[in-house]
Amino acid sequence: MREPNAVDFWRGVALITIFINHIPGNVFQNYTYSQYGISDAAELFVFLAGWSIGIATRGRDGVPEPALRTVLRLLSRMVEVYRSQLVITAIALAMLAGAALYLDNPLLVEWHNAGPIFSDPIQATVGWVTLLHQLGFFNILPLYVVLLGLAPAFVLLSRVHLGLAIAISVALYAVSLVFEINIPSWPVEGHWFFNPLCWQLLLVLGFAAHEWRRSSERFLVWRRRLMPLGIVIVVVGAVLSWFNLRPDPLAVPEPRLLFIFDKSYLSPARLVHFLGVLLAFQAVFAMIQPRARWLTRQLAGLGRNSLAVFSVGSVASLGAQLVRFWTGGGFATDVFVVGCGLVSLSFTAWFVEWRSRSPRPSSAA
Amino acid sequence: MALSLPPALLGGVSLAMASCLALAQSSQVAPQGAPVQGPATTQAVPAPAAQPALAEIPALQATAPSPDAPDPSLSPECRVPGSKLYTLAKLKAVKKALREHRAVQVLTIGSNSGGIGTAATYPVRLEDALTRSLPDIEVTVESRGVSGEIAFGAAERLRNQVAEIEPDLVVWQVGGNDALARVDIEDFTQSLAETVAWIKSHGIDVVLVDPQYTASLAKDDYYRQFVQAIQKVAEREQVPLVQRYEAMRYLATRAISALKGDTAQAGAGFRLADLGYRCMAEHVTRAITVSLLQPDIVTPPVPVPAN
Numbered sequence: 001m002r003e004p005n006a007v008d009f010w011r012g013v014a015l016i017t018i019f020i021n022h023i024p025g026n027v028f029q030n031y032t033y034s035q036y037g038i039s040d041a042a043e044l045f046v047f048l049a050g051w052s053i054g055i056a057t058r059g060r061d062g063v064p065e066p067a068l069r070t071v072l073r074l075l076s077r078m079v080e081v082y083r084s085q086l087v088i089t090a091i092a093l094a095m096l097a098g099a100a101l102y103l104d105n106p107l108l109v110e111w112h113n114a115g116p117i118f119s120d121p122i123q124a125t126v127g128w129v130t131l132l133h134q135l136g137f138f139n140i141l142p143l144y145v146v147l148l149g150l151a152p153a154f155v156l157l158s159r160v161h162l163g164l165a166i167a168i169s170v171a172l173y174a175v176s177l178v179f180e181i182n183i184p185s186w187p188v189e190g191h192w193f194f195n196p197l198c199w200q201l202l203l204v205l206g207f208a209a210h211e212w213r214r215s216s217e218r219f220l221v222w223r224r225r226l227m228p229l230g231i232v233i234v235v236v237g238a239v240l241s242w243f244n245l246r247p248d249p250l251a252v253p254e255p256r257l258l259f260i261f262d263k264s265y266l267s268p269a270r271l272v273h274f275l276g277v278l279l280a281f282q283a284v285f286a287m288i289q290p291r292a293r294w295l296t297r298q299l300a301g302l303g304r305n306s307l308a309v310f311s312v313g314s315v316a317s318l319g320a321q322l323v324r325f326w327t328g329g330g331f332a333t334d335v336f337v338v339g340c341g342l343v344s345l346s347f348t349a350w351f352v353e354w355r356s357r358s359p360r361p362s363s364a365a
Numbered sequence: 366m367a368l369s370l371p372p373a374l375l376g377g378v379s380l381a382m383a384s385c386l387a388l389a390q391s392s393q394v395a396p397q398g399a400p401v402q403g404p405a406t407t408q409a410v411p412a413p414a415a416q417p418a419l420a421e422i423p424a425l426q427a428t429a430p431s432p433d434a435p436d437p438s439l440s441p442e443c444r445v446p447g448s449k450l451y452t453l454a455k456l457k458a459v460k461k462a463l464r465e466h467r468a469v470q471v472l473t474i475g476s477n478s479g480g481i482g483t484a485a486t487y488p489v490r491l492e493d494a495l496t497r498s499l500p501d502i503e504v505t506v507e508s509r510g511v512s513g514e515i516a517f518g519a520a521e522r523l524r525n526q527v528a529e530i531e532p533d534l535v536v537w538q539v540g541g542n543d544a545l546a547r548v549d550i551e552d553f554t555q556s557l558a559e560t561v562a563w564i565k566s567h568g569i570d571v572v573l574v575d576p577q578y579t580a581s582l583a584k585d586d587y588y589r590q591f592v593q594a595i596q597k598v599a600e601r602e603q604v605p606l607v608q609r610y611e612a613m614r615y616l617a618t619r620a621i622s623a624l625k626g627d628t629a630q631a632g633a634g635f636r637l638a639d640l641g642y643r644c645m646a647e648h649v650t651r652a653i654t655v656s657l658l659q660p661d662i663v664t665p666p667v668p669v670p671a672n
Contacts (some may be wrong), residue, residue, distance in 0.1 A: 024514045025548035104581045106638035110476055111545050113512050119478040119642070120486075134543070136512030180529070188477055189488070246521070249528035250567045262525050263518075300448045321546060328587060329547040 004293075004300035006285035007055075009265020011048045011306050012299030012314040013352055015313060017041035019341055022137045022317035026324065026334045036239040038261055042140060046199055048303075049273070054214075062214065064159060071152040081285040082131075084311045085141035089128055092135055093117055094319050099322045108322075112136035118187055123187035132186040138314060145227065146183075146196035147203045154204050162211055169204035172197055177265055178255040191264065198266040202274070210308035226279050233276025246272040301349040312348040376473035439651060443644030445612045451595070451652035454603040455659045457572040458533045463657070471495065472530045474523060476536025477508045477572070480643035490646035491536070498654045507532070514543045516552040520560045527564060535564055536649055538574040538609075544591045553595045561602045572603040572653060577641050578613035579634045605656040607649050613641045 001007075017032045018041045057070045064070075093114060100108035106262035109118045112135045116124040127133030131142040158165040175181065176198050182191035214220035240246065252259035261269050289296050302309045320337035327333045435444040462469045471491070479487045488508040495504040509526045513519035519542070527535060543553045564571050575595045592610045599606035617637050656667045 024517045024542075024546040024608075030516070100635075104579075104634050106579055106635045107541065107545060107577055107582070110478075110541060110638075112509055112542070115478050119481045119639075139512075141545045185510075188510050189507060193512065248563070249525050250531070256528060260525060262520070263522070264525075324547055325545050 002304070004289065004296045005049055007051055008300035008303030009285050009288075009296050010044060011303030012301070014041040014044040015302050015306060015345065016299070016309070016315050016342065018045065018140070019313040019317050019345060020338060022314070023320045023324065023334075023337065023341075025329065026320070026338060027331055028334060028338050034058055035241065037234065037241055037273055037277065039237070039270045039277065040263075042194070042263070043202060043266070043270065043274040044277075045140065045306075046143070046147070046202045047206040047209075047278070049147070049207075050203035051210045052206075053151055053155065053203070054207045056209030065326070067156055067159075070155055074148050074151045074155070079143055079145045081141055081148060083308060084307055085131065085138070085145065086129065087294025088141070088311050088314050089135060089138055091315050092138060095315070095318055095322065099326070103326060108325075111316075112138070113188070120187060127186050127188075130186075132184070133188065134185070134193060135316065140310070142192065143194035143196050147200055150196070150200050151203065152205075154200075154207065158207065158211065164207055166204060166208055169201050173201040173266075177257045180255075180257060180265075182264065191262055195264050195266070198264075201271070202266065223279065223282060224310070227282065230276045230282075233273060234280045237273045239274065298346060301353070302345055305352040306350045308352045309345050309348050313341065313345055316344050384518070405624070436651065439644075439647050441649050442640065443616075445615050447651075447655065449615045450608055450648055451655065452599060452606045452608065453652070453656045453659055454605045456534065456570040456572075456605065456653065456656050458568055459653070460532050462656055463499065463502060466502065468494075468505060469499070469534065470530070470532040471504060471506045471528065471534045471536060472510040473506060473525070473536045473538075474511055474533035475541070478642045479646065481639050481671070483643060487642060487646055491649060494650035495653065496645045498598065498650055511620055512542070514546050514548055514553075514561065515539065515541055515556045516522045516548040520556045523560060526561065527567075527569065532569060534570040534572065534653070536572045536574065536653075538576075538645075539589060539596050540576045544576055544588055548585060550587070550591055551595050553591070554598060557595065558598045558602060561598060561604055565602065565604070571602075572607065572649065572656070573599050574607040574645070574649065575610050577638060578610045578617065579638060580617065581634060583614075605652050607639060607645075607652045609645070609648070612644070612648060613637060616640060616644075 016092065017034060020028050020032050023029070023033050029035065032041075053074070056073065058064050065073075077203075086325065096108050096111055096114050097118065100106055109115065113133070114135055114139065116133065117128060124133055131145060134142055154165045154169060157168065181197055182195040183197075184191055212233075218339060237268075246261050247259050249256055249260045249262075257265050257267055259269075260267055285296070320341055323337050324333055433446050433448055435446050436450065437444070439445065459469055473488050473491060477486045477488050479485050479490050483490075485493070488506045490547070492504055492506040495506070496502075507530055509530075511519050511523050513522070515523075523537075527636070535544075539557060540553070561571050563574070573595060575592050576588075596606060617633075
């Protein structure tokens with residue numbers, strides 16, 4: 001297994017943050033960085049996915065792999081993510097229904113948008129399998145599926161000209177923001193929680209940052225020079241978040257999505273804040289690594305196995321919510337459920353790597 | 366990048382699963398802090414008060430019902446006395462639209478279930494019911510589900526959805542997610558009050574619908590306090606409230622007496638929840654139409670003569 005690096009480390013941090021934030025009301029939620037800024041771990045996760053695509057689509061010698069291989073690699077990853085989404089959604093539905101039966105509480109089958117799947121199964125089954133109907137907190141992987149579907153186009157374009165790929169990505173982002181274009185949800189009216197047409201920009205920026213880091217000295221210089229600006233942005237974001245200061249969406253001029261803080265459309269304020277976070281925290285891994293090797297090893301282990309860890313985290317966070325509901329919550333419950341969740345994330349990372357080290361069982365087994 | 370995941374995923378998931386198993390009548394007429402349990406103390410608007418409003422809005426097909434008898438305008442299976450179904454407040458924006466004879470746009474927030482196996486969803490039923498109650502007026506209903514908790518970000522998303530649609534009226538099934546997540550009631554109340562005040566500040570009416578009743582939660586103190594907190598916000602912010610909890614409790618009691626005390630009938634809670642959804646469009650429509658009968662002129666409350 002590769003040594004801990006900044007990308008895996010930060011992805012591990014994002015995974016734990018997402019896990020904790022997906023147990024609303026738990027006491028540890030107040031200590032995640034999402035509470036102190038305009039953007040949150042979702043941005044970090046998608047940006048790092050773009051960065052990883054940069055790594056994955058080049059050989060060890062740094063030479064871009066053949067185009068067809070890149071396309072197949074990204075599409076096969078897309079299938080893998082889609083499969084994970086189906087598995088975790090099915091498990092989540094069974095957990096909600098099982099808890100509703102066990103606790104004799106029909107409200108539980110309504111939780112997290114699950115209602116239509118039980119009350120209107122014919123349409124909603126088509127909806128959730130086609131990703132048009134998403135359970136609450138189970139909406140990052142559908143975004144990934146679409147982003148991985150778009151990724152080959154951007155990667156191949158970047159081989160023609162990286163600037164061209166970025167320009168097209170920015171244009172798609174801007175048009176979607178201005179005209180409020182998003183994928184509709186179905187059968188329930190509304191839109192996707194994460195709009196892939198906007199969030200693709202972060203993936204492309206992550207990919208581009210990896211490319212620049214490889215080839216451009218100036219990128220490294222400017223990254224360092226802009227660090228104070230990043231710190232200022234982070235401080236401003238913390239103040240806005242702390243005092244709950246945000247634009248009134250009915251008072252801003254059109255096109256309103258340019259001015260409000262909107263997660264679905266990754267509004268510009270969130271994007272700028274996230275870029276500020278990147279600049280501000282760029283040197284942190286190098287500072288932590290020599291001082292807390294156990295911690296960086298653990299977090300990087302999560303990050304290396306992000307899909308499996310994310311999937312288990314999604315199911316574990318729903319389990320934690322059900323336990324909190326059942327027991328009535330409280331500090332001890334929070335310590336227990338978050339503790340169990342973190343152990344299961346860690347175990348998952350270890351288990352995936354153990355499997356890949358171990359000889360495959362024979363088909364006869 | 367290329368991990369072979371599914372068996373690993375399932376292994377981890379099993380571990381995770383194993384770990385889991387271990388207005389009261391607007392401000393004018395309402396008594397303060399109507400309790401959730403015990404007899405409902407809210408009352409519907411006295412019928413005479415309705416006359417001026419009716420004169421202003423000729424299209425409105427409604428009369429104020431008697432507060433304590435089951436409301437005959439509701440279909441038999443949904444029949445609940447007004448005092449257990451709603452607390453009222455003015456709906457200025459909708460009334461204005463009616464006076465101007467323009468279309469009324471309604472945004473429903475929350476579940477769109479119209480009951481299991483029903484032909485129409487709740488928003489469609491609501492649109493039909495409102496159109497029947499407000500003939501000559503075009504009513505359009507859009508619906509949005511808001512996932513997540515009001516206390517943690519859902520309120521912000523709701524604001525963005527209201528801004529996207531710019532309706533005359535928001536009918537908001539509120540609190541279900543927060544109550545199940547057992548968020549701090551204070552945090553929830555504050556966020557709810559701020560959001561309701563914000564919607565009203567933009568000249569948009571709000572009708573709140575409180576969470577459902579189910580027998581297994583009847584003795585859950587947190588849940589009852591949660592429902593009460595929503596009533597208090599509705600009262601303080603002067604918005605109509607559909608007391609779904611109270612109405613479903615009434616329907617549950619009626620169903621139990623019809624079954625001659627056979628409370629242990631399997632699946633009763635699920636059937637009641639289904640009935641709750643079947644009745645919601647009717648109940649919401651009733652609360653809206655009776656709220657529209659509220660007079661525009663604010664008069665000091667008339668002391669009720671003691672019996």
